[in-house]
Amino acid sequence: MSAPATINIGLCGFGTVGQGVWKHLSANRADLESRLGVKLHLSRAAVRDLRKARAVKIPAAKLCSDPLAVATDPSIHIVCELMGGTTLARKVTLAALRAGKIVVSANKALICEHGAEIFAAAQKHGGHFFFEASVAGGIPIIKALREGLVANRFPRIYGILNGTCNYILTQMEERDAPYASVLAEAKRLGYAEADESLDVDGWDTAHKACVLAWLAHGVWVKTDQMIVEGISRLTPDDFKNASVLGFGIKLLAVITRDFARNELCVRVHPTLLPAGNVIANVSGVFNAISVTGDVVGTTLYSGRGAGQDATASAVISDIADGAALLTYCKGTHLISEATPPESQRCRLAPAESIRSRYYLRLTVKDQPGVLARVASVMAKHRVSIASVIQNPAEHADAASLVLTTHESNERAMCTTLQQLAALPSTLDEPLLLRIGDFND
Numbered sequence: 001m002s003a004p005a006t007i008n009i010g011l012c013g014f015g016t017v018g019q020g021v022w023k024h025l026s027a028n029r030a031d032l033e034s035r036l037g038v039k040l041h042l043s044r045a046a047v048r049d050l051r052k053a054r055a056v057k058i059p060a061a062k063l064c065s066d067p068l069a070v071a072t073d074p075s076i077h078i079v080c081e082l083m084g085g086t087t088l089a090r091k092v093t094l095a096a097l098r099a100g101k102i103v104v105s106a107n108k109a110l111i112c113e114h115g116a117e118i119f120a121a122a123q124k125h126g127g128h129f130f131f132e133a134s135v136a137g138g139i140p141i142i143k144a145l146r147e148g149l150v151a152n153r154f155p156r157i158y159g160i161l162n163g164t165c166n167y168i169l170t171q172m173e174e175r176d177a178p179y180a181s182v183l184a185e186a187k188r189l190g191y192a193e194a195d196e197s198l199d200v201d202g203w204d205t206a207h208k209a210c211v212l213a214w215l216a217h218g219v220w221v222k223t224d225q226m227i228v229e230g231i232s233r234l235t236p237d238d239f240k241n242a243s244v245l246g247f248g249i250k251l252l253a254v255i256t257r258d259f260a261r262n263e264l265c266v267r268v269h270p271t272l273l274p275a276g277n278v279i280a281n282v283s284g285v286f287n288a289i290s291v292t293g294d295v296v297g298t299t300l301y302s303g304r305g306a307g308q309d310a311t312a313s314a315v316i317s318d319i320a321d322g323a324a325l326l327t328y329c330k331g332t333h334l335i336s337e338a339t340p341p342e343s344q345r346c347r348l349a350p351a352e353s354i355r356s357r358y359y360l361r362l363t364v365k366d367q368p369g370v371l372a373r374v375a376s377v378m379a380k381h382r383v384s385i386a387s388v389i390q391n392p393a394e395h396a397d398a399a400s401l402v403l404t405t406h407e408s409n410e411r412a413m414c415t416t417l418q419q420l421a422a423l424p425s426t427l428d429e430p431l432l433l434r435i436g437d438f439n440d
C-alpha cells in the first residue's frame with residue numbers, strides 16, 4: 001500500500017491537552033510538513049459536551065460527541081486519545097489499534113492498567129502506540145530511555161513526575177501558602193487531573209513510575225505492588241524541620257534495580273532530599289528525572305511536567321513519529337517502539353531489602369518519660385535514632401517530636417510506626433518520610 005499524501009489526525013478529547021495540540025499543530029503545521037515531507041490535516045475532534053465554550057476555536061462541523069466514531073473513521077490515520085480515564089479510553093485505543101491505526105496517548109493511567117493488552121493489540125493488528133506525553137509532560141523521557149540510552153541497564157531512576165504536586169509543595173515551602181488554595185491554582189492552570197486525588201495521593205506519579213519501570217526493566221509493576229504515599233499530610237512545619245536538617249521535600253518516584261540480587265523496587269513517596277541535590281531545587285510545575293545507566297552514568301532531565309503547551313509538545317512529537325512511520329517505513333516498527341526485554345527472573349524487592357534513613361514526626365503528650373518510651377519502641381526494632389528536634393505542638397500540653405534515623409528498612413519502620421501510633425502518649429497519626437541520600 002502506498003503512503004498517504006496527507007496524514008489525517010483525529011482527536012478524542014478537546015480539553016486542556018487536546019486544544020493545545022490543535023493550537024500548536026495549526027500554528028506550526030507548515031514547518032512540520034516541511035520537516036516531514038508530508039501534509040498534516042486536523043480532521044475532527046470528539047468531546048463530551050458539544051455546547052461547552054472553548055478557548056481554542058474549532059469549526060462546529062469538526063466537533064462530534066462520539067470518540068469511537070473518530071477512532072474507527074477509515075479516513076483517519078492517527079488517533080490521539082486525550083480524554084483520560086480508563087474505560088472509554090481503553091475501548092477507543094483498542095478499536096483504533098485493531099483497525100491498524102497509529103494511536104498517540106497522554107494517558108498514563110490507561111497504560112499502567114492496560115499496557116500489556118494495548119501493546120499486544122498493536123502488535124497483532126499492525127497498529128502503533130506512542131505515549132511520550134504520558135510521563136513528565138514536555139520532557140522526552142520515553143525517547144531518552146528507549147533510544148538515547150538503549151545501550152544501558154538502569155540500576156536507578158528517580159525524580160519528580162507530577163507537576164501539580166511539585167507546584168503545591170513549592171508554594172507551601174516558599175509562600176507558606178495554604179494547601180487548598182494552591183491546589184485550586186494548579187487546577188486553574190490546567191495541571192491537575194480531572195480527579196485531583198490522582199495527583200495529591202501519589203497515584204498519577206505511580207502510573208508514570210509503572211510506565212518507566214516497564215520501559216527500563218520490561219516488567220509491569222502495578223500500583224498495588226508499590227509503596228504509594230501522597231503529599232496531603234505534609235505541613236509547612238515539615239518543610240521548616242527539613243530545612244533545619246539540611247533537606248528539601250519532594251514527591252518522588254524511585255525505581256531501583258539490584259542486579260546482583262535481581263530485585264526491583266518501585267515506590268512513590270514524599271522524600272527528604274539533600275538541599276544541594278539538583279532535583280531538590282526544581283520548583284513549580286517542573287518535573288526532573290535522574291536516570292543512572294550502567295554504561296552512561298547519571299543523566300538528568302528537567303522541564304515542564306504538565307500544562308497545555310508542554311504536553312502538546314510531546315503529543316505533537318508522537319504525531320510526527322507516526323507521520324514519518326506512515327510516510328517512510330509503513331509495515332515496519334521504529335526502534336522507539338521496541339518492546340523492552342522482559343526480566344524473567346526479576347522479583348519485587350521484599351520490605352527488608354528496601355533500605356533508607358527516615359524522618360518521623362510524632363505529636364505526643366509533653367510529659368516525663370515520653371521520649372524514653374518512643375526511643376525504647378525504636379530500639380526494640382533495631383531502629384537507631386540519629387537526631388531529635390522538639391517543637392511546641394498545636395494541642396495544649398503536647399509536643400511535636402521530629403526524629404531522624406540511621407539506615408533502617410521498610411519492615412522495621414512499618415512495625416515501629418504501628419507501635420508508636422498505639423502508645424497512649426501519641427496524640428496524632430505519626431508521619432513517616434524517607435530520606436533520599438541521592439547526591440546526583
Ligand code: NAP
Pocket residue numbers: 012013014015016017018046047048049050052065066067081082083084085088106107108133134137190191192193194305306307308311
Ligand atoms: P481535560 O481537560 O479534562 O479534557 C478531557 C477531554 O476529553 C474533554 O474535551 C472532554 O470533553 C473529553 N471527554 C471526556 N470524556 C469524554 C467522553 N465520555 N466522550 C467524549 N469526550 C470526552 O483533560 P486533559 O487535562 O486535557 O487530560 C487529557 C489526558 O492527558 C489525560 O489522560 C491526562 O492524564 C493526560 N495528561 C494531561 C496533562 C495536563 O497537564 N493536563 C499532562 C499530561 C498528560 P468536554 O470538553 O466536552 O468535557
Ligand code: HSE
Pocket residue numbers: 134136137161162163164165191192193199204305306307
Ligand atoms: N496531573 C499531571 C501532573 C499532569 O500534574 O503532573 C501531567 O501528567
